[in-house]
Amino acid sequence: MPRKARVKSKTGIYHIMWRGANRQEIFHDDDDWVKFLDILQKYKVKCELTVYAWCLMNNHVHLLIKEGNEDMSITLKRIGVSYVGYYNWKYRTTGHLFQDRFKSECVENNKYLLTVVRYIHQNPVKAGMVSKADEWRWSSCCGYYGKSSYPKNMLDSEYILRIFSADTAIALVGFKEFNERKNNDNCLDESVYKKRISDEEARVEIKKMLGEIEIAQVKSLPKVKRNEILRKVKEIDGLSLRQAARIFGVSLGLMFKA
Template identity: 30%
Template sequence: MPRKKSNWYPGAEYYVTSTGIRKAPLFYDGEDRHVYLEIIGKARAEHRFDLYAYCLMTNQTHLHIKTHQLDILQIINKIDQRYSLFFNRKYQFMSTVYQSHSEANRVDSSNHQLDVNKYIHLTPCRTDLVGTPKEYQWSSYRSYVAFHKQPNVNPHPILSHFSYPQNINYQKFVEKKPNVSITGKELADVVE
């Protein structure tokens, strides 16, 4: 799913991943994940960006972000730094929390946007944590298919690609053919 890194510009979208050092856990419990989401909320309030999708795995984060006023790397560095401070304080660690700098790969088309979003939401299924993405508590998927409002997530630009009922058609897109990419294909071919 990752694409070639590219220069930032206002309005650019990115697929961002961050991994724990030596693939160690970034999250040990629900509180850790809640704090991470609160940090994203504070960063959004300060730097205005859209979070289209997220998935918080034990040792990795997956984010789909549209920037507005600030370079993606500055946004992610701020989130990672704040979370590192919380994590090291809580667990009394004095080390680097992340493997390396987060990877930010530009999302360069509508089809790529949909593929990234689908990829993020299917991450827990690919790792056999759950049978369907709706079962995984720590992703934005339920805000797409069950209208489970999450204050930091903006599903509307993605859902706007689908005919009504948007949530049902999005769910078909994600779950009906999970291994099919639509890059270069029409969305209607995949949803049918």
């Protein structure tokens, strides 16, 4: 059965949600987040995109973008191919990283545009990663609050802020109040929040799973048995691959491939 064609936005503005295949992590350290943002910045310029908001989580990405000089699907394919090439080189792996097809929705009016910006910025708050939206380094929130954000010239905030006021100072106050307001926003009709557990909590869950086997023994087990255990551990809700690798004393690549 052929895929349903994407609905074209009359404004050219789309909310994009792109996640790892099988919800796997796609960012493991600061270099990964920086690399993705550098790639996005490159294609912002090359494809003449307008970037209203973004938020990079561990296993998914939210973008609020206005289409540039080519179809949005083509631009996102360029971004994805570039990041996957970097990822496979760095972690010495192959295969799919992103889910086959990104999710998208058209943003056709200013009211929903603001809702999506807030939804994107509050992702890490609702996931329990931070207590305030501007504490998460890997979103556009700080840029809207007049603070430095990375990359320096990526955010196109003027249009959003002018919805609140033509006076920049007044607009910043109004935007911040709106951005931090409690809400039940659920854009794209899908909740992808995943609260992280601490290393201590992770060890408790791992020990329950291992039974009589000690955590320190796992890396020395025969390959088949070790990988069987690691695959089960990866199913623990809220446990990141980097945490698991650190706890077991194995490489991130080994966790990924198990």
